[in-house]
Amino acid sequence: MFISESDNPIKADLKVHWILVWSTVISxxxxxxVCQLYAEAWRQVMPEDQRIVxxxxxxxxxIIGFPLTNLMRHILLRLNQTMPGEKPAKQRYLLTVxxxxxxxxxxxxxxxxxxxxxxxxxxxxxxxxxxxxxVFLYRPKVxxxxxxxxxxxxxxxxx
Numbered sequence: 425m426f427i428s429e430s431d432n433p434i435k436a437d438l439k440v441h442w443i444l445v446w447s448t449v450i451s452x453x454x455x456x457x458v459c460q461l462y463a464e465a466w467r468q469v470m471p472e473d474q475r476i477v478x479x480x481x482x483x484x485x486x487i488i489g490f491p492l493t494n495l496m497r498h499i500l501l502r503l504n505q506t507m508p509g510e511k512p513a514k515q516r517y518l519l520t521v522x523x524x525x526x527x528x529x530x531x532x533x534x535x536x537x538x539x540x541x542x543x544x545x546x547x548x549x550x551x552x553x554x555x556x557x558x559v560f561l562y563r564p565k566v567x568x569x570x571x572x573x574x575x576x577x578x579x580x581x582x583x
Contacts (some may be wrong), residue, residue: 434566434573437514441521441564448525448559452532456552459539469542479543482534486554493527493562501568505575513572517564524562531555 470478497520504516535551 434570438517438564438566438569440514441518441569444518444521444525445559445563448528449556451529452552452555452559455532455536456548459536459548460545463539467540467542475538475542478541479538479547482538482551486531486534486551489527489531490558490561493524493558497524497562501572504572506579508579513569513576517569517572520568521562521564525559528555528558528562531558 500520500523504513504520507516531551532555535548535555538551539545539548
């Protein structure tokens with residue numbers, strides 16, 4: 425038998441979180457489509473040597489950004505579990521998911537910038553795939569959310 429979201433309140437609580445994930449995926453697709461359809465009119469081709477420096481800088485930022493985002497997510501999860509206050513777990517976890525998805529959007533924007541300054545479709549595709557990977561890695565996870573709910577309940581019970 426299938427378990428519906430109404431039978432599992434934890435999954436139901438993450439509905440808004442998943443809407444944000446799918447909104448991010450759709451925005452990535454729209455960015456790619458806009459670049460393919462309209463960017464020729466907007467492109468300002470820079471000299472190759474300047475683009476290489478900018479592209480390298482952007483790749484370094486993304487490479488450093490993945491572990492930093494993972495660390496930030498870990499810290500936010502722990503803060504969600506331990507910070508006092510009346511915010512429900514759903515709202516606390518939403519901020520964590522939003523910050524993670526913001527990183528994914530930033531990667532996509534870096535790809536669009538590179539495309540607009542004259543790089544080819546390959547660079548745009550690489551940045552789009554990296555953004556998609558970030559969305560996948562930092563999607564809402566039931567286990568993470570459950571740990572916040574459990575920690576808040578334990579804190580409430582101990583008071």
